[in-house]
Amino acid sequence: MPHPPEPFQAFRFLVEVENSGVVSAAFSQFSGVQMEVQTIQARIGSDPRGVQTGIPVGTSFAPVTLTRGVVGDNDFLEWLYAAAAGPHAGPTGDSLRRTINVVALDQRGRRGVVWSLRGAMPIRYELAPMDGSRSEVLSESITFAINGMERRTEPAEG
Numbered sequence: 001m002p003h004p005p006e007p008f009q010a011f012r013f014l015v016e017v018e019n020s021g022v023v024s025a026a027f028s029q030f031s032g033v034q035m036e037v038q039t040i041q042a043r044i045g046s047d048p049r050g051v052q053t054g055i056p057v058g059t060s061f062a063p064v065t066l067t068r069g070v071v072g073d074n075d076f077l078e079w080l081y082a083a084a085a086g087p088h089a090g091p092t093g094d095s096l097r098r099t100i101n102v103v104a105l106d107q108r109g110r111r112g113v114v115w116s117l118r119g120a121m122p123i124r125y126e127l128a129p130m131d132g133s134r135s136e137v138l139s140e141s142i143t144f145a146i147n148g149m150e151r152r153t154e155p156a157e158g
Helices: 006-012 074-082
Strands: 013-017 023-031 035-043 052-061 066-073 098-105 111-127 140-145 147-151
Touching: 013 066, 013 074, 023 074, 023 098, 023 140, 066 074, 074 111
Parallel strands: none
Antiparallel strands: 013 023, 013 098, 023 066, 035 052, 066 140, 098 111, 111 140, 111 147
């Protein structure tokens, strides 16, 4: 896979909408990945001791946040806007939930661990304060609600 465009090279986490192969955004920080399995305590009928055990009944995923970055793809930005109310109506996106891949880059800019965030829906966008008297770069943050995830390691490129 070709290296990301020049502006993205300072970042360690790239965001791709699954199956597009396009780097849509890049960030310096990635946080909030959390999965929790809810259980009920019940006795398993085959246990002669009567000991209760946890039985899984549901799974929840915390929202994830990408910070100190920049969105570089207009289609991705339009998806973010589609999740919000417009001037005259509610959310406009046909499919507000998508699978996005957050790709961690190593020190040489090679792909490493990838988190596939299933059912991702943008729930928060923030533009960091900008000061025209300083030489700071544009910095954006995005938070996604998710309904599943997968973590994998991509093979190292030669």
